[in-house]
Amino acid sequence: MSRRIRVLVADDERNLRELMVRELGRKGHEVDDVGDGEAALARLQEASYDVVVLDMKMPKREGIEVLRELQALAEPPQVIVMTGFQEVSTAVEAMKLGAYDYLTKPTKIEELDIVIRKAAEKGQLVRDNEALRAHAPGGEPASGILTKSAAMQAALRIIDRVAPTDSAVLILGDSGTGKELVARAIHELSHRAQRPFVPIHCGALPREVFESELFGHEKGAFTGAVGTKPGLVELADGGTLFLDEIGEMEPDSQVKVLRALETGTFFRVGGTRPRRVDVRLVAATNRDLAEAMKTGAFRQDLYFRINTIAVKLPPLRERREDIALLATHFVGTTAAYGVKRLSPRVLAALEAYDWPGNVRELLHAIERAVILSKGEEIQPEDLPPEVLGAPAAAASPGGSLEQMERQHIVATLRQVGGHRGKAAALLAIDPKTLYRKIIAYGIAHDEWA
Numbered sequence: 001m002s003r004r005i006r007v008l009v010a011d012d013e014r015n016l017r018e019l020m021v022r023e024l025g026r027k028g029h030e031v032d033d034v035g036d037g038e039a040a041l042a043r044l045q046e047a048s049y050d051v052v053v054l055d056m057k058m059p060k061r062e063g064i065e066v067l068r069e070l071q072a073l074a075e076p077p078q079v080i081v082m083t084g085f086q087e088v089s090t091a092v093e094a095m096k097l098g099a100y101d102y103l104t105k106p107t108k109i110e111e112l113d114i115v116i117r118k119a120a121e122k123g124q125l126v127r128d129n130e131a132l133r134a135h136a137p138g139g140e141p142a143s144g145i146l147t148k149s150a151a152m153q154a155a156l157r158i159i160d161r162v163a164p165t166d167s168a169v170l171i172l173g174d175s176g177t178g179k180e181l182v183a184r185a186i187h188e189l190s191h192r193a194q195r196p197f198v199p200i201h202c203g204a205l206p207r208e209v210f211e212s213e214l215f216g217h218e219k220g221a222f223t224g225a226v227g228t229k230p231g232l233v234e235l236a237d238g239g240t241l242f243l244d245e246i247g248e249m250e251p252d253s254q255v256k257v258l259r260a261l262e263t264g265t266f267f268r269v270g271g272t273r274p275r276r277v278d279v280r281l282v283a284a285t286n287r288d289l290a291e292a293m294k295t296g297a298f299r300q301d302l303y304f305r306i307n308t309i310a311v312k313l314p315p316l317r318e319r320r321e322d323i324a325l326l327a328t329h330f331v332g333t334t335a336a337y338g339v340k341r342l343s344p345r346v347l348a349a350l351e352a353y354d355w356p357g358n359v360r361e362l363l364h365a366i367e368r369a370v371i372l373s374k375g376e377e378i379q380p381e382d383l384p385p386e387v388l389g390a391p392a393a394a395a396s397p398g399g400s401l402e403q404m405e406r407q408h409i410v411a412t413l414r415q416v417g418g419h420r421g422k423a424a425a426l427l428a429i430d431p432k433t434l435y436r437k438i439i440a441y442g443i444a445h446d447e448w449a
């Protein structure tokens with residue numbers, strides 16, 4: 001959304017309404033206001049809004065009626081419902097009618113602002129998906145996944161078909177190609193959508209910790225196990241367990257996971273009672289598991305168990321038609337930093353680059369560019385030097401210094417396992433400054449993880 005968010009405030013309390021108009025205007029939104037339900041409906045016929053902040057108790061037409069009627073609009077806005085705290089049941093009804101979220105009065109402007117931005121983002125996503133659907137008859141996109149590429153659409157069709165089943169799914173693809181997004185889509189499209197989606201990274205933790213996270217532990221199972229703790233498999237009961245980077249799992253843990261999959265039961269660490277859970281397994285890896293099997297790093301029996309259905313996500317350089325689509329979308333989702341659009345030269349540069357870090361690298365490049373760009377239009381010099389094809393160090397007169405700082409930050413993050421607070425303390429800078437630098441330098445998670 002490379003423009004301001006259009007907000008309509010409908011509330012009969014004049015002081016409160018004027019306050020909201022003023023403060024939301026200060027947050028950079030384009031705000032109109034009306035004082036009752038009838039006026040709200042009339043205004044919504046005349047002009048289009050991204051978000052409506054709707055008071056539930058209003059004269060002439062109640063908020064709930066307004067909500068019901070506005071669903072009939074060609075492009076219904078996202079609705080944030082405001083209620084008194086005794087009216088939570090109305091809020092629940094409003095959510096059923098399609099409201100995006102509800103807030104109880106009195107509300108902090110900061111909170112309202114965040115919800116407005118999220119609601120607008122959701123609206124944008126819905127519109128993008130609708131546009132896409134219009135372009136690609138036959139292939140309905142799975143939730144939140146944007147693509148125009150035939151290869152990706154083929155992958156999404158597999159996802160659509162396999163999602164409603166309980167079959168295990170293995171998602172293959174290079175770093176940043178959207179594996180986790182796809183895993184979530186499979187969950188969202190399944191009958192388990194109302195139950196938890198529980199991700200665990202199989203390589204980030206030492207084996208003992210990983211197993212006690214996954215399967216839980218009994219009191220006294222090991223030093224430090226002062227209490228009983230249920231495992232993530234238990235939290236995922238009825239839902240989906242996402243084993244991320246399954247190729248990194250230690251062989252001992254692989255045995256336990258396989259046994260759990262085959263018997264449908266597992267033991268907590270230090271436990272003697274078998275426990276039964278109902279979970280659907282989705283796994284992902286960027287490793288070549290066939291190769292890992294040859295060297296014995298990955299168990300063949302586990303491989304066959306999880307590989308019932310495999311979905312391969314192509315790298316971004318093999319679907320360049322997605323670059324402009326994704327870049328434009330990310331400019332919209334980063335709109336919190338200001339209103340921006342991409343210049344034609346920027347689009348050309350983005351489309352020419354190979355994106356070794358795939359969609360994640362593109363996302364970081366856009367976030368960085370949005371922050372760095374001065375005008376409304378993002379220019380080539382706002383892009384990371386590697387995207388422009390320039391050697392990174394020669395990018396600017398201060399290039400090498402910046403590079404040193406970047407390396408220093410990455411090394412520090414690695415040292416503290418990615419803990420931003422600790423890294424900021426070690427670097428003796430404010431955590432917010434660190435956060436800005438991480439974005440400005442386009443430091444990706446996998447550089448320090």
Ligand SMILES: Nc1ncnc2c1ncn2[C@@H]1O[C@H](COP(=O)(O)OP(=O)(O)OP(=O)(O)O)[C@@H](O)[C@H]1O
Binds near residue numbers: 145147180359
């Ligand atoms: N087709 C897409 N449409 C919209 N957003 C996408 C798409 N593909 C990826 N993304 C976004 O790009 C980022 C990286 O995606 P994701 O985390 O799913 O990748 P991954 O394959 O799991 O990466 P890694 O191997 O590094 O863990 C996320 O922010 C995700 O929302």
Ligand SMILES: [Mg+2]
Binds near residue numbers: 244
């Ligand atoms: Mg991932």
